[in-house]
Structures are given as C-alpha cells and as structure tokens.
Amino acid sequence: MRTRGPTIPRADGASKAINATPLIDVVMCLIVFYLMVGTLAGEKLAAVDLPEARIGQPDEKAQALVINIPLDDSDGAIVVEGRSVSERELEASVRMWLATPAEGSDAPGPIEVRAGRRVPFGRVAPALRACERAGARGVQLVAEDAR
Amino acid sequence: MTPPAPSPPPPPRTMSLESGEGDEPRLQLRRRDMPATLSEKFGPNMTPMVDVVLVILIFFMAATVVVGPELSFRTAVEREEASTEVLERFELPPVRLTIKVDLGEGGRARCDGLGVTNASLDQAIARLGSFVEGVELERVVVAIDPTDAAPYEAIVRLHEACARLKIRRVGTILSEVDGPPAIGVE
Numbered sequence: 001m002r003t004r005g006p007t008i009p010r011a012d013g014a015s016k017a018i019n020a021t022p023l024i025d026v027v028m029c030l031i032v033f034y035l036m037v038g039t040l041a042g043e044k045l046a047a048v049d050l051p052e053a054r055i056g057q058p059d060e061k062a063q064a065l066v067i068n069i070p071l072d073d074s075d076g077a078i079v080v081e082g083r084s085v086s087e088r089e090l091e092a093s094v095r096m097w098l099a100t101p102a103e104g105s106d107a108p109g110p111i112e113v114r115a116g117r118r119v120p121f122g123r124v125a126p127a128l129r130a131c132e133r134a135g136a137r138g139v140q141l142v143a144e145d146a147r
Numbered sequence: 148m149t150p151p152a153p154s155p156p157p158p159p160r161t162m163s164l165e166s167g168e169g170d171e172p173r174l175q176l177r178r179r180d181m182p183a184t185l186s187e188k189f190g191p192n193m194t195p196m197v198d199v200v201l202v203i204l205i206f207f208m209a210a211t212v213v214v215g216p217e218l219s220f221r222t223a224v225e226r227e228e229a230s231t232e233v234l235e236r237f238e239l240p241p242v243r244l245t246i247k248v249d250l251g252e253g254g255r256a257r258c259d260g261l262g263v264t265n266a267s268l269d270q271a272i273a274r275l276g277s278f279v280e281g282v283e284l285e286r287v288v289v290a291i292d293p294t295d296a297a298p299y300e301a302i303v304r305l306h307e308a309c310a311r312l313k314i315r316r317v318g319t320i321l322s323e324v325d326g327p328p329a330i331g332v333e
C-alpha cells in the first residue's frame with residue numbers, strides 16, 4: 001500500500017507547491033505574542049499622552065498598580081486594570097493593593113499614576129487623595145522617556 | 148508506378164524555454180486541465196487558513212497598545228502630622244520650599260513661591276536650583292502646591308527638576324474638602 005509522504009523536490013529541482021509550514025509557524029508565534037502582549041498591556045495601560053522627561057527612575061510596571069487618567073477631554077475617568085472606577089472604588093483597590101506584598105518582597109508594589117500632559121491637576125488630585133486615604137505614602141508619577 | 152508512401156504524421160509541436168538544436172524553440176506545452184492539476188495536489192488547501200491567520204495577526208498588531216520606555220518620579224502624598232520628635236542639639240529643621248502652580252496665560256503653567264510671583268515654569272526651576280545651592284540636599288523638602296487648573300505636565304516637570312537637582316524629598320499638596328490638607332512630604 002502506498003502512503004503519501006512529505007513533499008520531495010522533483011528531480012528537475014522544482015517543487016510542486018510552496019511549502020507554507022514555516023510561514024504558518026512564524027505567523028502563529030506572532031499571533032500568540034501579540035495576543036499575550038496586547039492582553040497584558042491593554043489591561044494595565046491606557047492610551048495616555050504622557051508628559052516627557054529625561055531623568056527619572058525606570059518604571060516597574062510588572063509589579064505596579066497602574067492608575068490611568070487617560071484622555072485630556074474625557075469626563076474625569078480613572079481607569080485601573082482596563083476598568084473605569086470611582087474615587088471610592090480606587091481607594092478600596094489601593095487599600096487591597098497595599099495589603100498584598102509584591103512577588104518576592106515583603107512590601108507592596110509601587111502605585112503608578114499615568115495622566116495626560118494637558119490633564120488639569122484637578123482630575124489627578126482625586127486619584128492621589130484616594131491613594132492617600134488608603135494609606136499610601138507616595139505614588140509614582142509616570143512620564144515618557146524622552147532620552 | 149507506385150504511389151509514394153504516405154509520410155508519417157508530424158510530431159506534436161511543443162515549446163519550452165530551452166532552445167532546440169536549431170534556432171527554432173522546442174515546443175513542450177504541458178496540458179493544463181483541472182483533473183491534471185488536482186492530481187498533483189494533495190492535503191488540505193492552506194490558502195484560506197493563511198488568509199485568516201494574517202488578518203488575525205494584523206488585528207492583534209493594530210490592537211496592541213504600543214508603550215515606549217517610561218520614567219517615574221516618586222511624590223509623597225501622606226498627610227503631614229505635627230512632629231513630636233525632639234530635634235537633636237544643633238540639628239536644623241528641614242528647608243521647606245513650596246511652589247504654587249497654576250494655569251497661566253496661553254495654557255502655560257504659572258508659578259509662585261521661592262520669592263517670585265507669576266514666574267514661568269523655567270524661571271521657577273532656575274530659582275529652585277539657586278535656592279538649593281550649597282544646602283545639604285537631604286534637608287531640602289520641596290512641596291508642590293498645584294491648583295485644580297494646573298497642568299499635570301508642569302507638576303511632572305517640577306519633579307524632573309528636583310530629580311536633576313538630586314532632591315529626594317518631593318511631595319504634592321492635596322487640598323482636602325474635609326480635614327486638613329494632605330501634604331506630600333516624605
């Protein structure tokens with residue numbers, strides 16, 4: 001009984017069809033990569049037109065609670081983990097965050113505030129007040145690295 | 148007289164890209180019909196799958212949030228409490244510098260404090276640099292007091308200036324409706 005094996009180039013050097021297997025392998029890897037990166041980044045980070053800075057600490061997003069205050073003209077939304085939250089909800093989230101130590105540490109991870117460059121401080125202040133009421137001693141103000 | 152023998156039929160003309168022995172190209176046209184094509188193929192047709200997979204790839208590439216490198220500045224937000232510590236003899240209290248930030252003309256920040264009023268952000272930063280010259284930086288406390296209209300960028304720029312001047316104790320004053328204001332001083 002004859003079975004069909006893999007394609008073998010013909011004697012004249014021409015194969016019958018383009019071998020699509022490597023292409024599909026690579027494309028599938030790319031899809032999985034973007035799927036994971038998109039999910040992880042999308043949950044934590046919103047599109048924010050950050051102010052620029054040339055000096056500062058490198059950010060530690062992997063272990064941080066990220067508070068986004070995204071668009072300059074939106075209605076005062078505070079976005080945490082891809083969800084719009086009120087000041088009270090944010091305070092509860094921060095309280096929970098501070099009660100949980102970060103991986104490999106006894107202390108909780110940092111709290112980062114990402115706000116747009118033209119956002120008035122009156123929209124950032126409620127988030128800072130919520131952090132302060134929850135017991136945070138400090139927050140990290142995030143800027144885009146302009147170096 | 149016998150009639151001449153019939154000549155054999157001419158061979159089918161085929162053409163290939165390779166020339167024959169003479170100048171005339173050899174004709175070797177292959178038959179292209181559906182059964183012949185199908186007989187050469189086996190396995191599933193990958194074309195629709197590749198189409199869909201590439202569309203999915205482009206979708207995820209476009210949907211991914213592109214984030215460049217970011218920096219951060221620590222600002223204290225804890226509530227200031229009256230210190231009960233007794234200062235050591237000869238120990239000086241911290242040098243507290245308060246900078247008020249408001250929205251000025253043309254959407255630019257306007258700063259008060261450090262002995263100047265209605266100063267631009269650059270002027271305030273330069274003033275801050277001159278104030279801390281020769282001062283032990285561990286004793287310097289910078290309190291940024293923004294109004295609700297102050298642009299967030301100005302607050303970040305002041306933090307950046309403090310980082311450049313190696314001032315570590317920087318905080319943001321938060322006005323509180325109920326109770327005393329929270330003061331950002333670590």
